[in-house]
Every structure is written in structure tokens, then in C-alpha cells.
Amino acid sequence: MTSSDPDAFARRLAAESTADGPAGWFERLYVAAEDGRTQVPWDRGAPHPLLTEWADHNALAGPGRAMVVGSGPGSDSEFVASLGFDTVAFDVSPTAIDAARRRHPDSEVDYAAADLLDLPTPWLDGFDLVVESMTVQSMPVDFHAAAIDAVAGLVALGGRLLVIASAREESEPADGPPWPLTRAEVERFADGPLSAEQTELHPVPQNPSAHRWLAVFRR
Template sequence: MEPDEYIRALAAESLARDDATGWWDTLYAAAGEGVTEIPWDRGGPHALLASWPGPAEPRGSAVVVGAGLGGDAEFLAARGWRTTAFDISPTAIAAAKARFPGSPVQYVAADLFDPPPSIAAGFDLVVESLTVQALPPSYRERAVGAVRALVRPGGTLLVIAAAADEGERSEEGPPWPLTRAEVESFAHQATGLRLVSVEEFREGGSHRWRAQFSA
């Protein structure tokens, strides 16, 4: 079975139990046993993170949401950010620690919807790459709010996501791509998080957003 088909089957079983996130740990465990692959594991950072200009100088703490096997987190740490990386899958976190022994990154198994105090305190840079899109649309508003809450006053949020055109909606997922309006919904007047830029990338059948927000 192709990895994408395997993932959708796992997600469907999990959603049938009213569990939107349990399939992740099952997936990482299966990948560790050689049963399947992790399609988004590139062995390094996402290309849209690696090419993002970002702040002129690293300026404090960063967190990677849904960090998986650590590629994005290690990229930030190598550029001087004091980096925390969390994932709901303990198996993924254990694999990231094994992949990067001696890493300065603080890897934590944690739930975006119920983060421990060390994560809920907020960060100067929050990187949300491909996590919100992996949750069903019924969870989207809650997930967006949870990501938004991680940004410290004066901080920056970077969102990378699969893109959908307005009016385009697929019930089959994950992923469930975001429309531009859904990407822009990370901005929130009450919390002071404002949209700085939204970039759209179309290449080789891939359609992606990269959006930056400032608090």
C-alpha cells in the first residue's frame, strides 16, 4: 500500500473512534518497523522554511509544532534559535532524539490542544508546518487558535500548508488543504497577531502557502 493510502486508512480508523490524532503515533511506529514511510520526512527542513528570509537575526526562543522527526527544529537550532520541538507522537519524539544525538533542541511529547506550561508560555518564533492541515476541518478553528496562542507578544508565526482554492473542498484526507481565508484566519485582532504576508507556490502539481504573522 502506498504511504498516502496507508495514512488515510489509519486516519479513517482513528476518526471512526472519534480520535483525530491517535493515528500519528501508530504511523511513526509502523514506519520505525519498516511497514511504511513518512511522506513528509525529508531528512531536513521543509523547503519553504529553508528559503524563508525570517528575522535578520535569531532573537530568542522558537517552537516547531508537530515536529515529527526533527528536520525543521534542527534547522532553526543550527541558525541560533533556542528551539523546542513538540509532537503528539512519543514515538516520533524518541526517533528524533535518536536521529540527532547531542542536539540542543528540546524535544517534547505534547498535545497542541493541552500543552504543558513550558510550551504554553509562548515563543518568539512559532513554526506551524503541515500540522493544522492534518486535522479534519471540524478541528480547524480550534487548532488555529491553539497555534496562535503559542506566539509571545512581539513574536512571529510562520505557517506552511497545502493550499486549496476558494470553494475547493475535499472530504478525503489527510491532508485537508487550507484556503487563503483559512490561512489568514491565524491573524487575530484581539490577540494582536497581524498578517504580514501570504505567499502562494505552485510547482509540479504542488500547491502551498507560506504565511508570516507578527504579534
């Protein structure tokens, strides 16, 4: 039977799966979705609206190499590839990667299973465009710094990083999942070789009292 509340199901899995590491619960979630026991809460069947709006506004187009972090069902990855980028996409869940390949059988995206906190060395400093949409926030706060640094480490010289994340104030409790990012955490993406180009808060259409970050960084 399918769970009537996929968000609650995901939160329960995350709470039960701390022994599997900060993102180990994703595999259990995608396996449950494949078995028909739940749905993936963030599977919109379309790329994230903030990604498409930003790409349209900036006339984003290849050529170049792109990386999509935490690619899930693959909608963001397929959109990025459609812009002319040679696209790699990874997720910590092998089941999610298999599902994305089945959903997009003619895809030119190179889908791979990988752990953000233990990335393959050839990927480092390797991409002209990196898209990080809602992945760092899927980990408990104690792992945010390491995850942010790992994402930033994917950007090649001259490349750009787009970050989309739920926002919270420093004083707000983080009792996720998700564990939204504070302004200080977003600014951490620029602690190394990246410089901030754009940092904006956008209201969430379904919940105007909530906001999401859209931040752009360049190396």
C-alpha cells in the same frame, strides 16, 4: 513488508483512527514506520524548502526562543536551532519524538510529546518564533479553528509565526488527509493578537497545479 504507497497507508490509518482523536493516527503511523511496515510520507530528511528560503531571505537568526509545531522527524527543528534559537519542538506521537532524538543524538532541541489541542500552560505566549508547517492540515476540518487558535497562542509579544500549508479553494472538497487550508483559515491566525505580515501562494514543484501557503504573522 514496507507499504509501496506511504501516502495511501497514512490515509487509511487516518480513516480508521477517528476514535483516537483528530491526530491519534500519527502514533500508529510512526509505530508502523519504526517496524518497517511503511515510511513517513513527509519525512524528507531535510527542512522544508519554504522554511529555509524564508529564513535565508530574512537573514533569520537568534537569539530567542523558538517552537516547532508537529516536529515529526526533527529536520525543521534542527534547522531552526542551527540559526541560534533556543528551540522546543513537539509532536503528538511519542514514537516520533523518540525517533527524532535518536536521529539527532547531539541535538540541543528540547523534544517533547504534546497535543496541540491541549498544550502545556507554560508554553503559551512564550516563543519569539513559532514554525507551523503542515500540522493543522493533518487534522479534519472541524478541528482547524481550534488548532489555529492554539498555534497562534504560542507566540510571544513581538514574536513571529511562520505558517506553511497546502492550499485549497473554499469550493474544493476536503477529503484528506491532508485537509488543506483555505484563505479564510489562514487569515484566522490573525483573528486574535497577531497581525498578518505576508501571505503568499507558492506552486508545488512536483505538481505545479497545487499550491502551498507561506504566511507570516507578528504579535
